[in-house]
Amino acid sequence: MTDRGTYTLLVRLDGPATVEFGAAGERALDAGWYAYTGSAFGPGGLSRVARHRELARGERDARHWHVDYLLGHPGAAVEDVVTTREADVECAVARALVEALAPVGGLGASDCDCPTHLAFAPERAPLERAVRAAHG
Template structure:
């Protein structure tokens, strides 16, 4: 992972039911399972800086995911240095996978019209299935890598 821009997905594991506050979204029930949050990093420091911040789990609670990250464990990161903004497409593909559910409408999607950029699964989705589905939507998509912190 470099400081180039790109799109990423955080795979966050939760072991027990919790109630958290998510900024202006309000209360959220976090059930056991895997939460996949999709974001992009097109600012200074690119993917390395943004994913590094999420991996550390420190800093001010700025984005919706910061609140969820404080209550979950980061298991893996999927990412691409594709120069196109792909987070809405990634979120749509994740929502289409078997077993996907949207835990909170609008989570992570305050600057677009997507239902949410957060998807919950009972168990982690397969990165190979995700790649295959994504290639169907974006045949010119750059390679997706997996990183485990």
């Protein structure tokens, strides 16, 4: 059985950057911490997280999701991942993070009515607390 669920990547961005997010357009991003929430219920399940890590390390090039554009930036690194296994809580987590942190509008939410699935905090501790609380 495939390990499936909802995940949130904790991504460190070393310096300010302008990132082109494909059709979603360009965003000026501050240095700090980003939380990207996604779901992995299709083929491969949570192995999608390993693919995101590979892209962040420069081992992959293909961009399939908005977060891949951030992860493809040389100053970005996946520092941690929080998961909720076997539960589709993607939008609930994303909405909780938008309320607790600074939203980066219109990213990762093209297939739902959430304002975004990417949120920002200047420091890791508040971002990580919000992510862990949202995953409950």
